[in-house]
Amino acid sequence: MKKNAKICIALTALFCVTLLIKAETPEVSATSLSSITSESIREKEDQIAQARREQENLKSGLTDLQNLKQELESKRTSLSNYVAELDGNLAAIEANIAELNRQIADKENELIQTQAELEAAMAQETQQEDSLIGHIRYVYEEGAPQAMDILLAAGSFSDFLNKADYVEKVMSYERMMLESYRATREYVELCKQQTELERQILDQTKANAQTEQQNLEELIDQKNRDIVSYESDISNKEQAIRELEQDIAAQEEEISALEAAIAAEKKRLLANNGTVLTYDGGMFKFPLASYTRISDEYGPRIHPTLGVEQFHNGVDFAAPKGTAIYAAYDGKVVAATYSASMGNYVMIDHGDSLYTIYMHASELYVKEGDVVVKGETIAAVGSTGRSTGNHLHFSVRLNGSYVSPWNYLSQ
Numbered sequence: 001m002k003k004n005a006k007i008c009i010a011l012t013a014l015f016c017v018t019l020l021i022k023a024e025t026p027e028v029s030a031t032s033l034s035s036i037t038s039e040s041i042r043e044k045e046d047q048i049a050q051a052r053r054e055q056e057n058l059k060s061g062l063t064d065l066q067n068l069k070q071e072l073e074s075k076r077t078s079l080s081n082y083v084a085e086l087d088g089n090l091a092a093i094e095a096n097i098a099e100l101n102r103q104i105a106d107k108e109n110e111l112i113q114t115q116a117e118l119e120a121a122m123a124q125e126t127q128q129e130d131s132l133i134g135h136i137r138y139v140y141e142e143g144a145p146q147a148m149d150i151l152l153a154a155g156s157f158s159d160f161l162n163k164a165d166y167v168e169k170v171m172s173y174e175r176m177m178l179e180s181y182r183a184t185r186e187y188v189e190l191c192k193q194q195t196e197l198e199r200q201i202l203d204q205t206k207a208n209a210q211t212e213q214q215n216l217e218e219l220i221d222q223k224n225r226d227i228v229s230y231e232s233d234i235s236n237k238e239q240a241i242r243e244l245e246q247d248i249a250a251q252e253e254e255i256s257a258l259e260a261a262i263a264a265e266k267k268r269l270l271a272n273n274g275t276v277l278t279y280d281g282g283m284f285k286f287p288l289a290s291y292t293r294i295s296d297e298y299g300p301r302i303h304p305t306l307g308v309e310q311f312h313n314g315v316d317f318a319a320p321k322g323t324a325i326y327a328a329y330d331g332k333v334v335a336a337t338y339s340a341s342m343g344n345y346v347m348i349d350h351g352d353s354l355y356t357i358y359m360h361a362s363e364l365y366v367k368e369g370d371v372v373v374k375g376e377t378i379a380a381v382g383s384t385g386r387s388t389g390n391h392l393h394f395s396v397r398l399n400g401s402y403v404s405p406w407n408y409l410s411q
Contacts, residue, residue: 036121036180036187044190051197058204061100063093063215079230079243079386084340086223087384093216094362100209107202114198118191125188128181135177224388241308247341247386248310255347255357258334259400262349277332277351284328284408285375287358287394291319295391298404313402314357314395321362321390323381327372328356328394328408336364336378342393343385346378353400359393360385 266276296316302309327348334355335347344361362382372378383390396405 036124036183038183041183041187041190044187044194048190048194048197051194051201055197055201055204058201058208061096062208062211063089063096079227080247080340082226083223083386084338086219087338087340087343090216090219090223090384093212093219097209097212097216100205100212104202104205104209107198107205111195111198111202114191114195118188118195121184121188121191125181125184128177128184132177132181220383224383227386227388244308244310244386250339251341254339255355255397256400258347259353259355259397262334263353277349279329279351279354282329282374284356284405285326286409287326287328287356288317288319288381288392289324289326291317291323291392293318295389298406311402314359314393315405316391316393318389318391319381321380321382323390323392324377325358325361325379325381325392327374327376327378329374331356331372333366333368333370333372333378336367336370339385341386343387344379344382345385348372348378353398355397357393357395357397359395360387360391362390 268274269276294315295318296312298312298315300309301312325346329348329350331348331350333346334349335345338344342357342359344364345357345359346361346364346366347355347357349355358379360382361379362384363380364378365380366372366378381390381392387393394405396403396408
């Protein structure tokens with residue numbers, strides 16, 4: 001009996017030493033009490049690293065306006081080349097602004113998600129902290145027996161093993177509670193760090209979008225001033241008049257080529273008993289959502305800066321940039337492209353050799369081959385091409401010649 005008692009005491013001492021060693025070097029259990037794991041923490045750290053890279057990339061995403069202006073200087077000898085080059089840069093800046101706005105929307109959504117993760121983690125941290133404090137208070141107030149006392153109270157070796165297993169489970173549970181709480185606290189700190197970083201990125205992206213918008217407006221103002229200055233300069237006047245005549249001739253050639261190609265296609269369709277688009281004689285819809293004034297009428301005019309008489313082949317409607325441009329009537333898009341004089345433009349075939357042309361758009365929403373209906377939005381007002389202000393130049397052609405748009409529009 002004495003021998004068995006000595007063995008029990010020895011085993012008890014050894015087991016307690018083992019428990020003490022385990023308590024000093026706790027391990028994270030695979031069956032953690034928390035949904036936050038070391039993998040969750042690694043994922044959050046990776047997200048923070050990605051956000052830092054994103055933040056760094058923002059520094060190099062802005063247009064170098066001064067360098068751009070220097071590059072444009074070499075194009076000033078030819079107004080057409082200069083305008084085409086500048087419009088290309090404006091298009092690139094507008095694309096960058098659109099991308100920045102997309103990033104802003106994405107970042108705002110990410111920030112909402114990160115904030116929700118932070119709030120959930122903080123709620124879990126509070127719950128675990130309350131549980132730990134409650135457990136400590138219970139042990140202190142109730143005077144819960146120590147592991148050694150429980151083991152020494154064993155009535156038999158079998159009872160000793162059962163109590164030892166119980167003590168180990170209790171201590172394991174307590175270690176898991178502590179480890180889970182530590183992991184949650186670390187996760188909370190990472191969520192706070194990510195939230196603050198994403199707020200910084202959002203603010204920087206908004207600032208970049210604002211800067212790019214300022215760059216865009218400055219370049220547009222510069223373009224308007226340069227066109228007026230170029231055309232007003234006495235030394236450039238002859239060259240400017242020649243370029244204007246060349247632009248008008250190029251416009252006519254481009255439009256006529258399109259009409260010829262369409263006429264040939266219609267003949268082919270008729271020969272094969274195909275369906276050909278026809279105009280039913282209806283009145284056009286006004287081609288703008290809104291406008292401020294008619295800035296230039298159809299017909300002969302004196303050019304505002306060159307001082308030469310020129311035939312103005314459409315009506316100019318001054319309107320804010322981005323104003324919706326509508327298809328005046330049902331038809332098929334035969335051109336949606338860019339030229340140095342017309343800028344971004346759309347040409348629609350309405351049948352029976354009747355066409356409408358919409359010039360100087362900031363954006364095009366249709367492409368060649370699209371079928372459009374009366375009132376459909378096809379583009380947005382802008383000042384691309386040989387233009388010194390936001391407006392829609394609206395032209396109508398019938399049987400290969402320009403005609404007054406007012407024949408088809410009610411004023």
